[in-house]
Amino acid sequence: MAGRLRSAIVQWLAQFWADLKASTDAGLLSVLRFLGLLYGPIDAKLPIDQAFRKAMSYRLAPHVGWRHAMGGIAYLLFILLVVTGVLLSVHYRPSAEEAYPSMQHIVSNVRFGWLVRDVHAWAANLLVLIVLAHMARVFFDAVYKPPRETNWLVGVLLLFMVLAFGATGYLLPWDQWAYWTAAEALNVVAGVPLLGGVAVGMLRGDPIVSGATLSRFFGLHVIVLPWIAFVLLVFHFTMVRRHGVAPLERPTGAPGVGRRFFPDHLLRSFMVAVLTCALVITAAVLWPRPVGDPANPARLPETIRSTWIVVDVSRALMHYLGVWGFAAFTLLALSLAFVPLFDRRPERSLRRRPVVATLGLLFFTGFLVAWMAGRRLRSVPASVPSEQRASPDSGVGASQPAPPADSAGAGATR
Amino acid sequence: MRSGIVGAVVALALAGVSPSSARAVPVATRQGEPAQLDTTYGCIACHADKRTAFVQGVHAERGILCHDCHGGDPAAFTLPAAHRGRFTGAPGKVATVALCGSCHSDPNRMRQYGLPSGQVAEFRTSRHGRLLLQNGNQDAPTCTDCHDAHKILRPDDARSTVYPTNIPTTCARCHEDKRLMGKYHLATNQVEQFRRSAHGVALFRDQNFAAPTCMGCHGSHSALPPTVTEIANVCSRCHMLVGQAFDKGPHGRAAHAGKLAGCLGCHANHDTERVPADRIASACARCHAPGTRASTLGGQIQQHAVQATQDLQAAERAIGQLTLAGRQTGDARFRYQTALTAYQQIAEAQHSLDFEQMEDLTRRVRSISRDLRGMAEVAGEQQWEHKLLLVPVWFLALACLALAVFTLRGLARGAGPP
Numbered sequence: 001m002a003g004r005l006r007s008a009i010v011q012w013l014a015q016f017w018a019d020l021k022a023s024t025d026a027g028l029l030s031v032l033r034f035l036g037l038l039y040g041p042i043d044a045k046l047p048i049d050q051a052f053r054k055a056m057s058y059r060l061a062p063h064v065g066w067r068h069a070m071g072g073i074a075y076l077l078f079i080l081l082v083v084t085g086v087l088l089s090v091h092y093r094p095s096a097e098e099a100y101p102s103m104q105h106i107v108s109n110v111r112f113g114w115l116v117r118d119v120h121a122w123a124a125n126l127l128v129l130i131v132l133a134h135m136a137r138v139f140f141d142a143v144y145k146p147p148r149e150t151n152w153l154v155g156v157l158l159l160f161m162v163l164a165f166g167a168t169g170y171l172l173p174w175d176q177w178a179y180w181t182a183a184e185a186l187n188v189v190a191g192v193p194l195l196g197g198v199a200v201g202m203l204r205g206d207p208i209v210s211g212a213t214l215s216r217f218f219g220l221h222v223i224v225l226p227w228i229a230f231v232l233l234v235f236h237f238t239m240v241r242r243h244g245v246a247p248l249e250r251p252t253g254a255p256g257v258g259r260r261f262f263p264d265h266l267l268r269s270f271m272v273a274v275l276t277c278a279l280v281i282t283a284a285v286l287w288p289r290p291v292g293d294p295a296n297p298a299r300l301p302e303t304i305r306s307t308w309i310v311v312d313v314s315r316a317l318m319h320y321l322g323v324w325g326f327a328a329f330t331l332l333a334l335s336l337a338f339v340p341l342f343d344r345r346p347e348r349s350l351r352r353r354p355v356v357a358t359l360g361l362l363f364f365t366g367f368l369v370a371w372m373a374g375r376r377l378r379s380v381p382a383s384v385p386s387e388q389r390a391s392p393d394s395g396v397g398a399s400q401p402a403p404p405a406d407s408a409g410a411g412a413t414r
Numbered sequence: 415m416r417s418g419i420v421g422a423v424v425a426l427a428l429a430g431v432s433p434s435s436a437r438a439v440p441v442a443t444r445q446g447e448p449a450q451l452d453t454t455y456g457c458i459a460c461h462a463d464k465r466t467a468f469v470q471g472v473h474a475e476r477g478i479l480c481h482d483c484h485g486g487d488p489a490a491f492t493l494p495a496a497h498r499g500r501f502t503g504a505p506g507k508v509a510t511v512a513l514c515g516s517c518h519s520d521p522n523r524m525r526q527y528g529l530p531s532g533q534v535a536e537f538r539t540s541r542h543g544r545l546l547l548q549n550g551n552q553d554a555p556t557c558t559d560c561h562d563a564h565k566i567l568r569p570d571d572a573r574s575t576v577y578p579t580n581i582p583t584t585c586a587r588c589h590e591d592k593r594l595m596g597k598y599h600l601a602t603n604q605v606e607q608f609r610r611s612a613h614g615v616a617l618f619r620d621q622n623f624a625a626p627t628c629m630g631c632h633g634s635h636s637a638l639p640p641t642v643t644e645i646a647n648v649c650s651r652c653h654m655l656v657g658q659a660f661d662k663g664p665h666g667r668a669a670h671a672g673k674l675a676g677c678l679g680c681h682a683n684h685d686t687e688r689v690p691a692d693r694i695a696s697a698c699a700r701c702h703a704p705g706t707r708a709s710t711l712g713g714q715i716q717q718h719a720v721q722a723t724q725d726l727q728a729a730e731r732a733i734g735q736l737t738l739a740g741r742q743t744g745d746a747r748f749r750y751q752t753a754l755t756a757y758q759q760i761a762e763a764q765h766s767l768d769f770e771q772m773e774d775l776t777r778r779v780r781s782i783s784r785d786l787r788g789m790a791e792v793a794g795e796q797q798w799e800h801k802l803l804l805v806p807v808w809f810l811a812l813a814c815l816a817l818a819v820f821t822l823r824g825l826a827r828g829a830g831p832p
Contacts, residue, residue: 107740114740114800264825271818278811285800291740 021049039261062258063248069272070134076273077127084120094218096211099174100294118284125309136364142348143246149340151239156337161229166308168221177304179295183209312374332363456488456496467565507556514557536636581627607685645676659766691719718776725783726757732790739793753782
């Protein structure tokens with residue numbers, strides 16, 4: 001009986017495989033191509049096994065090298081964030097009362113919860129850097145020029161998605177640093193003319209940052225933004241596949257002598273992926289994200305530690321250049337986003353487009369410098385009067401220990 | 415008759431109103447909003463400046479108007495007519511006390527507002543009151559010097575001169591006046607000292623209204639400096655447990671016998687501070703000669719106080735480390751509170767000079783502190799153990815990389831798969 005059942009299953013599978021190989025439906029290959037497991041065009045007229053072999057023997061453009069790996073690394077980090085995010089959401093509870101204790105539970109009690117959380121935090125930071133590095137490569141190679149200008153704009157939107165993911169995820173630990181950084185950031189946004197107040201009113205859902213804000217941010221972080229990012233990613237990859245990797249302005253090698261997709265390119269991609277994962281885990285183990293006291297709307301923290309690269313950059317810009325410097329840097333970033341609309345000439349050499357090159361250099365090096373400077377700052381919430389920041393020099397108070405932060409604040413540990 | 419009508423029209427014009435627009439406006443009763451005065455009220459025709467201050471006050475809010483204190487005829491718009499009858503004008507300092515007391519000493523009138531009616535009686539017993547009412551000394555303040563004459567606000571109104579954070583400034587108007595205080599051989603730096611003191615920091619920086627202002631120790635209407643035997647009782651009104659402990663000890667007995675200035679034996683009056691743990695022995699040495707039993711005890715108390723302080727600070731740091739590491743700290747914080755309570759009880763034992771109790775409490779603080787430090791160390795060790803994970807991670811990663819590199823080299827030599 002069992003032998004007959006087994007032979008029936010084997011027969012069915014063999015028939016299925018034969019049908020699959022004979023099929024000319026290239027849908028399966030399209031999925032593989034979308035996931036980055038296949039490269040180049042797919043011949044939809046061939047039976048699927050022949051189409052697969054043809055696709056595997058595809059050769060990449062000769063100039064495709066390690067510097068083209070940034071986009072792939074960004075995609076890998078995105079997948080890491082999705083996986084670790086799903087694991088975190090199993091234990092995380094998005095309410096003002098339970099967010100902080102659930103985060104402590106993840107770190108203290110869940111097996112490898114600390115690793116999942118810190119890999120999530122580090123991948124979020126590295127994603128910003130890698131996306132910017134990818135965009136810098138695209139920008140300085142002038143790959144944004146026609147016919148790829150739409151894909152550049154989609155890339156810019158994806159960068160905004162990354163920033164939105166980080167901004168909404170930053171509040172979720174619900175500690176003092178996250179709470180007051182979000183509060184200050186929302187106050188700054190509320191000052192933007194016309195739509196600032198309305199947008200902040202909808203995001204905050206309360207006169208102050210509260211449980212209502214946390215629910216909104218969590219909903220955006222795990223439901224709304226992932227769907228938008230998914231649609232944009234599909235569009236981005238489809239455009240890349242359609243237009244192919246941008247050729248060099250002056251090709252040096254003969255066509256068709258580039259690296260084979262399989263196994264050469266896939267092995268190199270595998271090496272990059274392994275190295276990226278190892279580095280993220282190393283960073284997560286050696287420099288875990290510190291946790292502040294539980295969020296307490298009634299008590300301003302003495303200092304706010306930043307745990308996200310964009311907060312470092314914003315803080316440095318606000319500290320050293322003021323509001324106008326911050327606004328100017330934002331305008332510079334926006335101007336780069338819309339460069340393809342104005343810079344449509346075919347020249348791609350940096351020497352022939354000095355203005356654009358200078359703007360790009362200013363933005364990308366400015367971002368790095370601001371990040372380094374922001375790491376050195378230990379900010380104090382802007383709403384704290386300066387006289388309250390220093391403890392009084394009583395000469396006696398110092399000898400009397402104050403009780404640690406009240407655990408009975410919002411989201412206190414029970 | 416005609417001149418009277420002309421005078422009234424001119425007066426109304428000066429006050430910014432016209433007879434046609436003159437209408438009765440109801441007295442506002444909402445707290446915090448300036449009350450509206452009837453524009454047909456004659457006094458404001460000339461005294462518009464007083465009206466501006468008066469309408470913000472609590473008297474206007476309750477419908478008490480100029481003529482209730484100053485007399486005269488508010489329906490008149492000419493000077494002689496307005497100031498006729500029981501017109502008192504601006505009363506002098508002594509008359510002011512009697513004038514305010516005519517209402518504020520009447521319990522039947524004050525009951526409806528929940529106000530006390532003994533202020534004037536208390537004022538008579540105060541140093542200020544005795545100077546003014548018995549000696550006729552015009553340097554002494556009367557009611558309006560502290561409460562203002564027209565803009566009299568509730569004590570819980572932040573603009574009031576007797577709002578807690580404003581009281582030191584109100585007292586300082588006279589008590590920081592070197593010329594005035596020089597006549598009575600009084601110091602003028604009390605308010606400055608108070609601002610720096612633990613009480614001043616609690617009041618001004620922390621906005622802790624449980625902290626005493628000047629009147630917390632001296633009284634308000636019955637303001638007097640506490641005498642030597644009263645000081646301990648004054649401080650005990652807030653520092654009850656420490657006060658009881660002090661009374662039980664030898665210093666308390668000495669204070670009640672008038673041999674020691676109570677709390678002021680170790681603490682200052684206006685620049686009040688705790689005696690730091692590491693300066694207890696030097697405080698004892700002010701009275702007790704080195705080598706005496708009391709001096710030795712002071713040294714031992716200091717040693718325990720310093721140790722307990724360090725232990726508590728270490729416990730606080732341990733909780734900080736646990737928090738930073740994202741560990742659950744509910745139990746640790748609860749235990750810290752227990753240690754903090756024991757630490758505060760050390761202060762009581764210190765005041766009663768109960769050395770055995772102090773030792774016991776110090777041991778309790780140390781025990782809890784050691785436990786909390788142990789918890790922090792365990793968390794630190796676990797973080798170190800996490801680093802061991804990097805060994806298999808990098809072993810696997812390097813193995814994968816090596817495999818990929820060798821495969822790629824093989825492919826380059828043409829030995830790999832096609």
